[in-house]
Structure formats: C-alpha cells, structure tokens
Amino acid sequence: MEITGIEWFVLIGISAIKMGTPLLFGTLGGVISERSGVINLGMEGLMLVGALTAFVVDLRFGSKITAVCMAALVAGLVTTIHAVVSITLRANQIASGLALTLFGTGLSGLFGDRLIGETVVSLNNIPIPGFSAIPILGPIFFNQDIMVYFSYFCVVLIWFVLFKTTLGLNIRSVGEAPEVCDAIGLSVAKYRYACVIVGGMLIGVAGAYFPMVLTSFWVDNLTAGRGWIAVALVIFAFWHPGKALLGAYLFGAAIALQLGLQTMGIAVPSYFLEMFPYILTIAVLTAVTIRNQKSGASVMPASLGLAFFRGEKH
C-alpha cells in the first residue's frame, strides 16, 4: 500500500500530537509547580502512578472519566508527600523529587505486575465539526481524542490564570520572592502546596494518557522516561504554558518520527532512534541556556528550588 507524502505528514502529525499530549500535561503540571518555586523531579514516578491508577480503574469499572479523575487524585496524593517534605520540612527539593520518582516507579511495578496481559479499549477520536475538515491541520489537531482537547483547554486556562489574574500574580510572586510575599501577608506555604498538588494531579493525567490512548495495555515502566523529558520541557518552555505546547509537540514529533521511520524499515539503528528525543533534550537545553545568558533576562522563577525560611536575619 503506497501512501503520499502529504498523507505521511498527516499521519506523523496525528501521532506527534498523541505522543506530545502526555508531555504537555506533564510540562503544564511542572510549570504550575515551578512557578510557585518548587521543582518536581518526581514527574516520571507520578506519571507511572497515574498510568497504573487509570489502567486499573478503567479495567475494573470501564469508566474513562473516572479513570482519569482517579489518576489525578492518586498522583495528587502522592505529590503531597513531596509538598510536605519540601515545603513544610524544607528538605532538599531535588532529593525529595528523585525519591518520589523511585517510589512511583517501584509502586507501579509492584501493583502492575499482575496486570500484564490485560487490555482496555482506547479512547475514540472525536472529530470537531467544521474544524476537522481543514486540510492537513484539521485531521492533525481537530480529529483527536477528548483528552487532547482537554489539554488545549488547560493551556489556555493556565496561561490566563498565571498572567491575567490576581491568583496568578500571587503564585508567580511566591516563586520569585517568597520573603516579599511573606512580608505583605501572603501565605507562601499555602500557594506552594496548592501549586505542587495541582501540578501533581496534571502529571497524573499525563500518566493516564499512556494506557488509555497510547498502549491500552500495561507493561512495566510504561512511561519509558517521558517524565524526564517533561522535566526538561518546563525549562525549554521558559515556564510558559504556550511554549510548553510548542515544546511538547516538537518532542512528540521527534518520538513519532522515530516510530514512523522504524515502521518504514529505514535502517537507522533502533538505539539511535531511542536516544534521539533525549539528545534533542540536551541540545535544546544547551541552546536555550546560552540564549538565556546572552539576553540576560532570566525567566526562571528566582526562588526555584529554594525552601523558604521566615525571619532569617539579613
């Protein structure tokens, strides 16, 4: 069966969005958390926890919406550990996040073991009337499953909240200068808790996307390091939801291309193809960092990764 170049492009495009969607949810979760000043390196583990929860709930109850909600809820609960450790106890956020990833990986492996071999039904694509008829872009962006549409909505919502509302101003300020917020009576801990947990819930949704759309079955370590790409994408996106979307789809395309080339039987060593998204990650981060230093405009939340101590004498 021969396919034309345009058809191939559309197919890769559709696949890029699908591959990019969990990255997008994860990155958005990271953006929320890091805007408030807390790094979450537990993404990979949280995604696995979300993935397993969604798979189990879907298998047991057959309800897609319940599955996604439960994934968010459980991931949110697990993130609370990170919140307590890094905000209340003021431990090192890097160590706490890494521990969370190791914990989530182990937990999902433990409970997922007996689920290997089971399958769930994938989410259907729902074409949006009118939009899906647009040539090329229509089928890529507007003939997708409901979670993709939900991710579009999240991008707009998070952008709006962060940059156009009082709540967003408070969140960004807590991430930039907690001591300033404290001095004028904003509760640093409250905002950080909320952001870390909501961010964790989105990361859980990212995980849910794997069994519900991408694979429909469970294997150990289902997310295969995509959580780490999301960690890098937060930086790539300059902590901005719109750029998170661009970045997620760029990397989605890289993954889709890798899979596409493999199925076409093009003789590229499979190890190289598997490496490719991560090489891209390093290359992009290097470029972004250099550009960032040149321009001098640091967009990183100034207090990212730093615990807040009140009343430290200057």
Next chain:
Amino acid sequence: MQDEEISPTQAAIVLELQNVSKVFPGVIANDHVNFTLRQGEIHTILGENGAGKSTLMNVIAGLYPPDGGDIFIDKKKVRFTNPRQAILHGIGMVHQHFMLVRNHTVTENIILGTPQPPVLDLKRVNQVIQELGDKYGLTVSPDKKIQELSVGEQQRVEILKVLYRGAKILILDEPTAVLTPQESEALYKIIENMVAEEHSIIFISHKMKEVISLSDRITVLSRGKVLATLDKEKTNAKELAKIMMGDEAVRAMPVSASSHSKAMEVVVRMEKICADDDRGHQALKDIDLEIRSGQIVGLAGVSGNGQAQLAEVLSGIRAITAGNYYYCGESLQHPTVNDMIIRGLGYIPEDRKKFGIAGHLSIANNFLLRDHKNPDFYNQQFLSAHKVNEYGRVKMEEFDIRAASEKMQVGLLSGGNIQKTILARESSRPLKFLLASQPIRGLDVNATAFIQQTILKAKSEGLAVLLITEDLDELFLMSDHIYVICRGEIVGHMPKKEASTERIGLMMTGMKT
C-alpha cells in the same frame, strides 16, 4: 531617661509603644522601649548597628510579635501577629533591603497582596498608581520591570507600595544608605510631601546631617534601650553622638588624612582597559587609571556602572578584553587571583558576606583562608586547631572584633565585625595595593571610623589604595585623588581640592564637566 513633656498644643499621638520588649535567643533586641509618634511628625530613631532599630520596626510592622509590652494606634491597643494586620492599621514599612519582586513590573509589585478583583484590571490600577505618584512626586513608569530600575526608583516603588495600601504611618529603614546625593535630596522632598499630606514618618538613619535637618524629634537607641528622646530644636549633632556612643564618641572621630612619607611610585596603572560582564556585554570601556603608593584614589559612581567589574579586573578575577594592566611596572596579561595575592593585593569586596567570608566557618578559620600555607598554622604537616584559634584570638583583639569567641560563625556577626575580620585577614600579609569596595556601606559610626582609620594607616605606610564608594562624605574624607565612573567609562578625574559635591554628583550621572 529624659523623656520630653508632651505639650497639649502638639498634634495627636498616632502610635505609642509602652515597654515593648523583644528577645532573640541569647540577645535582648528591644528592652522595655517607650516611643511615641505624633501625627505629621518625622521621628528619627538613631542608633548604631545592632542597637535594635530594625527589630523594633519589625515589631511595629507586625513581622515579629513582641515578647512584652503594648502597642497603641490612635489610643487603641493592638496586637499584630502578622504584617497584614499592621498594614490594615495603616502601618507601612519601607525595608532597608528592598522587598520587591525583581522580575515583575512596578504595578505588579505595588498591587501584590492588596485586594484586587479575581481578573486583574491593570489599566485601572496603572492609573491609580500614576495619580498617587503625581501627588507625592514619586515618578515611576508602571510597566517597567524592577530590575530595569535604579536603586532610587526601586525605593520609590517601595514607598508607593505602602501608600497604595493606605498607610498613614510610614517606617523608612535607613532609606538613604543606598542613594546618591541627588536621589537623597529627592527623597527628602518626597518625605516633606508625605508629611504635608498628614502622614507620620518614622525615619531610621545614622547619618547625623540628615537626621538633624529632617527630624522633628529624635530617639536614641542603644543596646535595645531608649537612651533619650529629644526635640530637634533642643539638641545638636555633638550631643546626639555623645548620647549614642558614650565615651566612645571621642574615639570615633575620623582621623584626618596624614601626609604620606614614602616616595610616590606608580603601583597600578591601567591603560585603555576594556572588559565584559558575565553576559558578554561590554562593562568597562577604555579605562585609564593610576594609583601611586601612599595615595588613596577614590572611585565615585552610582553602583552598577562598572565598579564591580573594575575591581574584579584589578584583583585578577575577571579577564580583560583590551588594554594594558601594569602592576609595579610589570605588565600583567592574564593575572590569576593567586598572582595578585603574591604581588601584595589586599581586597575588600563589595559584597562582604558573599565574597569576603565563608559565613558558616568560625572567625579563626576565616583568617586561615588565603593564608592556609602559612607554617604558623601547622604542627608538622597537620593543621593545628589550637594554633589557628590562638591566632584568631590575637587578631580579634588587635582589630577589635566583638564576638563571644573566635569559634563563632562569622556569618552571625554584625556587618562592622565582618568587615573588621576581612580587614584583619587582608592586612596580615605584606601589601602593596589595597582595593576596598564600599568598605563602610551599612556600618555604624564606630565600625566606620575603625575601618577608615585602618585604611588611612595603610596609606601612611606607603600602600596604594583604591577606594570604591558611593558615599560622597567618605570619598571626600579619604581620597587624595578622585575618579568618577559612569556606564563603564571614566568620565573625569581630579585632585580632591578641585572637587565639589555638586561636580562629582553631576559626573556620577554621566555629565562631563
């Protein structure tokens, strides 16, 4: 001690503290403080560093709850457990270290934490801020980011912040410590505008001149206690200094610049030196500079105009991109820090806490830095804690470093004692060139005098000294020759006798004269 009688003709008391105490572990920061503020009054709190001024202000502003005593606002007793309650009672504090979000705009900073609709209406807020600014002469552009503003502008944002919150009582914590003379003058005007609008001001300072010219009343604080509250009309600088420091006042008078004995050989010569900053932008442009032995060269300028980079070039931290650097006649191409130390450079960095000391190490161990090869510290091949501590005790005595013991963490000391520690370490080697960047910034009268005397002594012993400062009083007191830097260029230089405050102040803003 000698609280003045309050005559009935005077304005109403808006704030009163009765026996307010605040205790930190091991220190009584405020000891039964009594204080009153009248409507429309500028009441200065005068005291050395560590006298408890900032703590007292933080108690009033609700950051620290008091451990004892009562606070009354408009005769009503209040008890704040957080800053928001103080703000609601009309108390606003302009902190010494600005409390601003550097990455955010002026407007975002001003409205942060104030009641706003869920979806921000920046247009309306900008207008309110503009009007407020016009009313008090506080001009700032609402859309600019804080990091683009000068220090003086940032301070105006801080003041707008508290005015926007409806503060009637403003606490200004050493507001002029970081300002140029022109900026200070502008601030005095703003303060007068605020008083005219019936605001009451608590002003903290240890610059005697402005205290005398600005205040209605002055309260002297020492070691957490109120020593006196005086009317401006009934006192003078000398009396205040005497109350503040007791017998030490005599010692604190700065010595006059003595004449140098040794021959004036050129120690440092820079020819058309250029250098970039960390981001690769040019920070220094064709700098020509000459410092002779037995001479103090003062470098004036508003901070951020290349002084930091110049100091780094001189001390071997930063590479030059063009030009020639001669040191005692020797041309140095790419000197390392160690090269400069070997050649007798002593360096007092601007950010003394970050670059001058290892804050978590003891005082004694900080003397070890840079001199760690000194055999005096060793028993055979091994460092001897005993010898290091012994050396620390001797130096503490010699340099009047006030701390419980030489084993105390340096980072916990006051600014003056930290600076003395650095000076003690730097001058323990034979020096040819002393590079002192903002050596007295934020220090109290006693520490300032000690540091200045030490530098003058170094000069009289034949050292070449470069003094980088924003404080014009210090500049004129200390320097033999004055250079002015602006935007990375030397805009002019002259012997001290040809310089005037106005001329230097104008040159600091980039105007060549």
